[in-house]
Amino acid sequence: MRYIGGKSQLLADIEAVIDENVSGRECVFCDIFSGTASVARYFKPKYEVLSNDILHFSYVIQKATVENNAKPMFDRLSKIGIADPVKFLEETDITGAEHGCFFVAENYAPNDHCNRMYISSRNAVRVDFIRNTIEAWETLGLIDEMEYYYLLASLIEGVPSVSNITGTYGAYLKEWDKRALKAFEMARLDVIDNGRANRSFNEDANKLILDIEGDILYIDPPYNSRQYAPNYHLLETISRYDRPEIRGITGMRPYSDIKSAFCVKSEVLEVFEDLIEKAKFTNIVMSYSTEGLMTSEQIESVLRRHCVESSCKRYNIPYRKYRSRLSGNTKAPREYLFYVRKDIPRAAVFTPSRVERVKPRTKRAKYLKSPLNYIGGKYKLLPQILPLFPRQAGIFVDLFAGGCNVGINVNADRIICNDQNTKIIDMFILFQQTDAEAILSRIDENIQKYGLSKYNEMGFVDFRNYYNATGDPIDLYTLTCYSFNYQFRFNSNLEYNNPFGRNRSRFSENMRDNLIAFIERIKTADIVFSSCDFEEFDTSTLGCDDMVYCDPPYLITTGSYNDGNRGFKDWNKEQETLLYALLDRLHRQGVRFALSNVLAHKGARNEILLGWSRKYIITEITNDYSNSSYNANRGKSVEVLITNY
Numbered sequence: 001m002r003y004i005g006g007k008s009q010l011l012a013d014i015e016a017v018i019d020e021n022v023s024g025r026e027c028v029f030c031d032i033f034s035g036t037a038s039v040a041r042y043f044k045p046k047y048e049v050l051s052n053d054i055l056h057f058s059y060v061i062q063k064a065t066v067e068n069n070a071k072p073m074f075d076r077l078s079k080i081g082i083a084d085p086v087k088f089l090e091e092t093d094i095t096g097a098e099h100g101c102f103f104v105a106e107n108y109a110p111n112d113h114c115n116r117m118y119i120s121s122r123n124a125v126r127v128d129f130i131r132n133t134i135e136a137w138e139t140l141g142l143i144d145e146m147e148y149y150y151l152l153a154s155l156i157e158g159v160p161s162v163s164n165i166t167g168t169y170g171a172y173l174k175e176w177d178k179r180a181l182k183a184f185e186m187a188r189l190d191v192i193d194n195g196r197a198n199r200s201f202n203e204d205a206n207k208l209i210l211d212i213e214g215d216i217l218y219i220d221p222p223y224n225s226r227q228y229a230p231n232y233h234l235l236e237t238i239s240r241y242d243r244p245e246i247r248g249i250t251g252m253r254p255y256s257d258i259k260s261a262f263c264v265k266s267e268v269l270e271v272f273e274d275l276i277e278k279a280k281f282t283n284i285v286m287s288y289s290t291e292g293l294m295t296s297e298q299i300e301s302v303l304r305r306h307c308v309e310s311s312c313k314r315y316n317i318p319y320r321k322y323r324s325r326l327s328g329n330t331k332a333p334r335e336y337l338f339y340v341r342k343d344i345p346r347a348a349v350f351t352p353s354r355v356e357r358v359k360p361r362t363k364r365a366k367y368l369k370s371p372l373n374y375i376g377g378k379y380k381l382l383p384q385i386l387p388l389f390p391r392q393a394g395i396f397v398d399l400f401a402g403g404c405n406v407g408i409n410v411n412a413d414r415i416i417c418n419d420q421n422t423k424i425i426d427m428f429i430l431f432q433q434t435d436a437e438a439i440l441s442r443i444d445e446n447i448q449k450y451g452l453s454k455y456n457e458m459g460f461v462d463f464r465n466y467y468n469a470t471g472d473p474i475d476l477y478t479l480t481c482y483s484f485n486y487q488f489r490f491n492s493n494l495e496y497n498n499p500f501g502r503n504r505s506r507f508s509e510n511m512r513d514n515l516i517a518f519i520e521r522i523k524t525a526d527i528v529f530s531s532c533d534f535e536e537f538d539t540s541t542l543g544c545d546d547m548v549y550c551d552p553p554y555l556i557t558t559g560s561y562n563d564g565n566r567g568f569k570d571w572n573k574e575q576e577t578l579l580y581a582l583l584d585r586l587h588r589q590g591v592r593f594a595l596s597n598v599l600a601h602k603g604a605r606n607e608i609l610l611g612w613s614r615k616y617i618i619t620e621i622t623n624d625y626s627n628s629s630y631n632a633n634r635g636k637s638v639e640v641l642i643t644n645y
């Protein structure tokens, strides 16, 4: 895509400046004004990449090509006979009976009440059809989040090739350019897999900078007063498809909320200085035009003020290297590249060479499942959580292990699964020490002796009484298999009190297989079980190769483990604050941590967590793209993973 200030011609120069100045151990690269994402994509093979832009259509392209690590398979569409969705979208006959609005055809192509000539009517109808179909597929669950962004980005990237414009959407041509009369084609985008947990954002750079950190920050802000939002308004509207109230000859959407202060002479220095001051990146590289609103002296003075003064360098990129479209013109803009190093307080930065992320696995990846159905168990979220963990750890501590879904699925030299619930931990220890055959025979004997089935409540109650009198952990496991929701629940005397799972719960073949796989894993991996309060767990010996994962009870949701009924310690604000203090300590110690939690749930917000977590990295754990902003969806639950790396 041709883009004002696009850097596709300058990539090798940016790389040369980076390579000349960095140590070679850098891991996290951020392209904070990403535009077409050309820079982010270029550096993806080398680094874990963060990308961002205030424009939504840029974000869509970033999600598809930067955050995404594989060309989507479209399995669910294939199952209903759509093996090649791009072909389907480009070629399906449009009858006129389709549902959905046809906003582009109605407002940007000539028709009875519109003279605008941005796009031919035929192509506009095709764009609307594709946009509506992508949305419908998503709503029907026929595509996942990455498939959605991939198709949307392929649509957006295809639009400029048939747009009747000279470069931007600030105006359309009054005669049809022959490109605009070609049939619309989506762009089949290339996606490379760098095996890292790249992330894309759609925020104001000065706001985002508070929440991210890394090794190399690339800054490519607008350099003159041409705002991007009005110049690319049609792409923004196709991306958001929010039927805005458009105005004027060009059909401009409102853009006051995405206006850039970098395009305003009286504001640019202040926002630039704010960005540099707040940046938690060791190396900063910036491109800027020689004809920009800020002079090179102003830029250097800001960089020197907030960074290591002596490290500041300016590179002038000669004309022949940076050919603008005006290259015949001797006044063609030249480009500066600035480099500066920033000394960041040690505790605030994670030594990047230690961060190696796992290759994100698809949802279909097979993870081991705990034999226990533990409330808040993380089995279903493993595809989102595990790719955010380092590929390998020395010691991995699952501090609130519960059913151990996380602990049994990580790679580490040693895994410690801890939980204050001694009943569970004792059960796992026994599983680890006992032959699998013997465990299964004991379960089968119990089933036979008490006639356990999903209909026999009397047998269940008898067996529960027997267990409460004898307390054998394998019997406890058998009991949960016939209990309501397969759950663990004790009264304050630590007697099992979960009711019968009428018509539903039984020890199925599936559960038998899970149990066998679980037992095998805890016997073969170096897994140690421990059952103490998290405050008493000794973390003092952990170091930079180690990792602590915490999945504590959530303060603002109610699970039966924090309703005071389980005989184990209750979770309250005091516990929550003590846990944050522990995590801060681990951070200072150089130990990586990840915390699962919810920031908001059914209208309630965890204000303590919202305040504390700002200094770390917050990743939303969701499949639902419409839930991607917790501010906008107050009613929904916002599940997050907070990491210090």
Ligand SMILES: C[S@@+](CC[C@H](N)C(=O)[O-])C[C@H]1O[C@@H](n2cnc3c(N)ncnc32)[C@H](O)[C@@H]1O
Pocket: 003, 004, 005, 006, 007, 008, 032, 033, 034, 035, 036, 037, 038, 039, 052, 053, 054, 055, 058, 203, 204, 205, 206, 220, 221, 222, 223, 228, 229, 259, 260, 261, 262
């Ligand atoms: C010079 S362009 C970047 C071009 C990009 N490097 C490329 O090669 O395509 C500047 C980008 O900054 C974005 N932008 C402007 N102000 C912003 C802000 N305050 N926060 C985030 N992005 C902003 C614009 O939307 C535009 O895409």
